[in-house]
Amino acid sequence: MTAIYKKELRSYFTSMTGYICMAFMLVVIGIYYAVINLSSGYPYFGYTLSCVIVLFLLMTPVLTMRILAEEKNRKTDQLLLTAPVSLWKIVIGKYLAMVTVFGLALLITCFYPLILSRFGTVSLSMAYTAILGYFLYGAACIAIGLFISSVTESQVIAALLTFFVLLVFYITGTITKSLPSTAVASFVIWIFVILFAAWLVYNLTANLKIALAAGIAAEAVNIIIFFVKSDWMAGSVAKALGAFNMTSFFSNFGSGVFDVTGIVYYLSIIGFCIFLTIQAIQRKRWGGDALMTAVVLAIVVVINLVVGQIPVKYTQFDLTDNQLYTITDQTKEFVKGLDSDVDVYLVAQSGQEDKQIQKVLERYESLSSHIKVHTKDPVVNPSFTKQYTDSSLSDNSLIVVCGDKYKVINYSDIYQSKFNYSTYSSQTTGFDAEGQLTSAIDYVTSDTMPKLYTLTGHDEASLSDTLTSQIEKENIDIEELNLVTSESVPDDADCLMINGPQKDITADEKDRILSYMENGGHVLIFTDYTETDMPNLAELLNNYGLSTSAGLIFEGNSQYYYPGYPSYLIPRIQSADAVGSMTSKNLVLMPYAQNINISDDVRSTVTTEALLQTSSKSYIKTDLKNLTTTEKASGDEEGPFTVGAAVTENYNDVETKLVYFSSSAILDENMNQAVSGGNYELISNVMSWMIDKEESISIPTKSLSTTYLTVTAADAGFWGAVVILIPAALVIGGGVVWFRRRRK
Template identity: 40%
Template sequence: MKIKSIKLEKGRRQTKHGSYSLMLTAIVVAAAVVVNLIVSELPSKYTQIDLTSAQLSVLTEQSEELLDSLTEDITIYYVVQDENRDTNVSRLLERYEGASGHIKVVEKDPVRYPKFTSQYTDESLTENSVIIECGGQSRIINYEDMYESEFNYNYYSYETTGFDAEGQITSAIAALSSGSLPKIYTLTGHNEATVGTSLQSSIEKENVQTEELNLISEERVPEDADAVMILSPQQDLTDAEAQKLLNYLRTGGRAVIVTDYSTEEMPNLESVLEYYGMEKAEGVVLESDNGHYVQVPYYLLPTIESTEVSEDLTGGGSYVLVAAAQGLQLSENTRDGLTVTSVLTTSDNSYSKTDVENMKTYAQEDGDIDGPFSIGALATETVELTEELLAETAEVSEDVSLDTVLDGLEIEEEEADTDADSGTDAESGTDTASDDADAESSADTDSETDTESGAEDEDAEDDTETAETRIAVFTSSSLLDESANQMVSGGNYRLFVNTISWLCGNETTVSIPAKSMSTEYLTVPAASASFWSILVIGVIPGGFLIAGLYTWLRRRRQ
């Protein structure tokens, strides 16, 4: 009887423990399921770690800022079969979707939906391509354009060097969400330099349209121009072209002007620069400070000043390389409203070689001009778009030279200064005669008249629209050279694209460089290799052996 009761009691305990174990297992499984469900809903940046050196699937700060500012819904169609998925592209799209509630990624299998892409393009798309849609507009990014490649002459084959998916996707999102795109006209007709493929790609990723402009055939700079680009002309502008350019700039136009040293005289272009407080020094700038040049004294590494176009390049970690640049001397006495600031400056030990054609030494000689110089500068001017100014700049007279126009403008400025001075003198005279009763009465009358006139002027000023002229000048086209840009890890292009963005009024740049996928090798000197070999093969194992032997002896004695 006792044995039977003991067995029953034992069975109850086993059943009770089994129920507890089953319940605990169910709770653990349920908790694991809930945790997995919660984690699956978290953005991929919290659940995935990108261990690649280039952070291929990690969004840059520019992309995150853009995604945070989105107000419209954007759909990204990912054209791919599951078994052909590119991991880099797939993970990057997950990051986009997790970074903004306005982004939705939809996968489209080209086998199941063979006619889907025909809604957006007549061309066939490679798998892993992306279609971005917003408000009835769309942009297509072909998979073949997401990777950059170069020909390796050592192995006579192409190798992948960069991953540009983020740059192109972010650029497309910015373009679709902004609506209209700014347009820059590139001046032609003077054997200007051309923009290389890489720089053109960076400008396009900034969502800027480019179009050629011939001011000989056009009556004026087009009204839809956000800026004009003049890239190292080899011949001077005609009087009519220079007047058209000046008229555009005087009414709030914007331009980036890149020049080069040349034996060809260009008085018209230089006159436009001088009107905005920048005068070119004769010759080519050389450096005697070896911290401001590389290889030869005219391969300059100028100091980068903190400006609206160069702020992200300051701090000592970035460089700009320009070769054979001319010096700019900035005017200290500019007219009211005009501000001229330096972007790139040479050191105090720089100088300009004036006799470039017969130069036999890099050393400074008699007749050379002492530095420092600006070799990149910005000019800004707030202008009132009065009826007189608009009428004055509406037409160009073919019979009037640019010098005549500039002389007229100089006379107008002098007269304005004279009127301002005489106005000050009149006020001073009125104050002196205030003790005389008749003069006091007259002054009161004049004061009332002036008050009424001033009120009318203020009302007129309130109705007058204002605009801001913006000009950027760089004195070497090597700023646009791809090899020079590579020597400074992209610093040249970043400065130029920042300048384009500033001219177009963009607050931030969305041109993201391709992420490098080039193979990087760790070079270990022979002495270091020997040290690490001894440490890893001898010292560390020996230390563990000694520690183990010591522990064994100590325990044995106890």
């Protein structure tokens, strides 16, 4: 085999074929690399490879057309059968020689991600996973070309057939999307497919009985399935064609997923095509060959089916930067604790399923036997969604059902977007499949839904859409409350929020809130620095041993404030039940906060914990009107200071909870984004603690925003020239070798 391998490899590099194939591949990849990665600064090399996967349609025929067709044309193919080397070694040697030519070119591209890493953050794990997928895809294409070259003696016909077959495989995904998915349409298509297959069997075996028997049996199965289990028939043609969609597996590698099922799939194609090549060379009796081929094909199909049934947590490994397809530990613990059956329906037309959503659903299904995922084609089942919603759902929306409870997740809620005013277009910024799914499962499996009331009537700050959405994801119902017009806090209130009032509450409102708290109510208060006196709100806080100091806090330790803004505090998170699993390693940003004084002698039933504290180098500025510097001056009160506190009172088997933050700016969306969602995570944990949920299960949205590389025009031009000159050097070098050989 080694001798055959060296001989074939030498033939590629003593002629122009090997150099041209390598140069063609490198110049195409180089052009896309220069435009996408260098000029545009896009950091994902896998995207570049996915754009140039079409080049296999042209490169593979050139590389494979002569490998065996030339043997037939020269009538030397019979020598293969009488050679002292076994036939399978000859075939594998020829195949490995072609793969080596392709692999050498791809090896050069392995340096491209390293070049990009000089200009910013590049995920090398994603890049090399994509390169691995690209290599496997190319190796499978070469195996197909090898087989086709073995069945014809014309290099031109071999090249054209290889191009046509690879083109069909390439556009299979598009074809499946356009196929009708109804049971009747699938039934009719299968009739003609079976007739064609029977004709093909007859041509291969020259045995009419075998062809008729196989055709009649297959048509009988087709008819039985259609009349007995028609829902199996719906979309079955698209699913069957999906087995030929080679690009779908590469898309996993290209998006940063190391896919074992994809590796098995490509290796299966390679192995089966090599087997077919050997069969085509040594065939003497078609009947025996056909039987053996059928057995090997069955083995290949079974292997792929078995691997496909293995839970995705064992076969797919997420190597993306932000763990886009990885389920968080929080969700894993929640799902494993399910004791009710949950059905998740993906509403999508056959062939139009969103691959990212499917990956997440597969992971949920592998986590618990109580979760079952179903796909419902709205074309086949047009009335299915009407039992859950009167609104029309977009493709790839989800419906989560448990018993009589259900929740609809629209596709637009899974992908978050914002309008880009520079391009006047909508830009997708986040992927929230896990957050929405976990929230929906929590909702349908919960017996009750907590309610949060927000106090109004005092020019309170409104909650941002993002925070409102996050609270609702925790399945907490939000409703406004005006205690001037209401005689009391409603009995169904699990928590009352007072968010940055600009005017004081009335004495009656204070009494109603205190009455609510004395009966086990929970209150969450945010205040702002203001010169307006609020004696009633102050008395409400004093009743639980809390008060604020005059002035604003400034931080003297640069590690505990936002760069350039010493009043934008990054306080240390203290160890407390109210903050959940957050620690001092987590960041929250809290501008314009005041010191919270905690009294130890309120009542023996009251327990107070600090949640957020500044450093010992912080200080308070009181004369803000005449402030000339933010630097610490003599007379400034020194820290550490408390800017967030939690109070618990247990009296007569009734538990009251009060959480107080001395700046409502902690709820600002910009502040939250500056610390990667840390502020809202803290608020979610606090609310879960207040309404007695075991733990917050609000999963943050995973960012799809791209941090572009900073590549100067000079650098882009230089490296762009390098990647184009490499294939040019190959062609020149190959030409010199070829010319010298010709002269000899």
